[in-house]
Amino acid sequence: MEKLKIVFMGTPDFAVGILDTIYKNNYDIVGVITAPDKPAGRGQKVSMSAVKQYALEKNLHLLQPTNLKADDFLTELKSLEANLQVVVAFRMLPEVVWKMPKLGTFNLHASLLPQYRGAAPINWAIINGETKTGVTTFFIDDKIDTGAMILHKETHISEKETVGELHDRLMNIGCEAVIETLELITKGKVETTIQKDTEEIKTAYKLNKENCKIDWTKNGNEIYNQIRGLNPYPAAWTYIKDENQEWNVKLYDVSFEKTDHNFSIGQVIATKKEIKIATNDGFIHIYNLQFPAKRKMTSQELLNGIQLSHNSIAL
Structure with missing residues (x-):
């Protein structure tokens, strides 16, 4: 040996x-x-x-x-x-x-x-x-x-x-x-296997700002997988627009609820208790997020400091 x-x-x-x-x-x-x-x-x-x-x-x-x-x-x-x-x-x-x-x-x-x-x-x-x-x-x-x-x-x-x-x-x-x-x-007991590209090969592309941005036209499970696949780093992100303000927001801990609804895709529903965003087949419930120049916080902490209107939308 x-x-x-x-x-x-x-x-x-x-x-x-x-x-x-x-x-x-x-x-x-x-x-x-x-x-x-x-x-x-x-x-x-x-x-x-x-x-x-x-x-x-x-x-x-x-x-x-x-x-x-x-x-x-x-x-x-x-x-x-x-x-x-x-x-x-x-x-x-x-x-x-x-x-x-x-x-x-x-x-x-x-x-x-x-x-x-x-x-x-x-x-x-x-x-x-x-x-x-x-x-x-x-x-x-x-x-x-x-x-x-x-x-x-x-x-x-x-x-x-x-x-x-x-x-x-x-x-x-x-x-x-x-x-x-x-x-x-x-x-001296190594036995190698040659890689064969006989099946569809999926590539692990380098992450960048573009492929970490959420596309709200996708179904909810795809969006949920993207967010957890980027949590905690580098983090999935979206623009949230409310009245005349627009923020670049990172999303961390979320869940997906599959359900029918009448909201527009990307609409942000913020109550005193929760924040959720409408997808074409349900809602992404948000528990942790980060606004620009702010620390990562719970949705409840955010709601204590910022009131989102019923017109706010994720882009």
């Missing part, structure tokens, strides 16, 4: 959970690669990635290349003498990087490949109303999330589960998958 010398690559919190598991299982982590520090938030204060914070806490050798093809970075990476690289929520690697270690470079992806290749697999699984998802480990090749698969772990998605909740569950499942994959590689 060959002793593993691992370089880990990742950036967000999801990757930290995996890195921590590798560390606690006493694998030799010879280097950690993450994104460069960058300005964030309203004050544009320079912030470091979650993976960098963890690497500094554990005193792990850290690299933050801006260019993955730069000679100085490649020289330093080679000097670490890793025989395996593990990638979780990082960027696309050039061939010179993923081919460097003798035992290869494998990625943990938060979907059941080949479905939901791309940047936001956890979000899109919920947005599209899937009832199952999981994680996949696979060896990286020259395309995005298309390499030979090592193993799958599957899980059920509940009807009310948000992306925040599913994210945390998949991180725990991903920890198990990565450790099992490392054990297979250590013992």
Whole structure:
């Protein structure tokens, strides 16, 4: 059995959970690669990635290349003498990087490949109303999330589960998958499966302002799935127009009531006790939301401060 010398690559919190598991299982982590520090938030204060914070806490050798093809970075990476690289929520690697270690470079992806290749697999699984998802480990090749698969772990998605909740569950499942994959590689018992695009492949597109905006002409269940698939981050949003005012509002905790009604699509019904928005087949009941420059609040807290007229509408 060959002793593993691992370089880990990742950036967000999801990757930290995996890195921590590798560390606690006493694998030799010879280097950690993450994104460069960058300005964030309203004050544009320079912030470091979650993976960098963890690497500094554990005193792990850290690299933050801006260019993955730069000679100085490649020289330093080679000097670490890793025989395996593990990638979780990082960027696309050039061939010179993923081919460097003798035992290869494998990625943990938060979907059941080949479905939901791309940047936001956890979000899109919920947005599209899937009832199952999981994680996949696979060896990286020259395309995005298309390499030979090592193993799958599957899980059920509940009807009310948000992306925040599913994210945390998949991180725990991903920890198990990565450790099992490392054990297979250590013992030389890896058997890969080539991905086949024989079925309709759904893509996990990168999230942006446009695809996070709610389309109130869709049916209520589709809107409900979109909102929970973006809760808590980056959050589904809509314009709410009332008289001469218009706000960009983020919606978080909601439910869908399927029922007949005579309201216009998008009409906001606000009473002293609740806020709901009419869809073509019922109502989206809103429990938590956020107005511009305001903190996230309950609908009751909002109603205590803002009175919406009967003419208010979600656009």
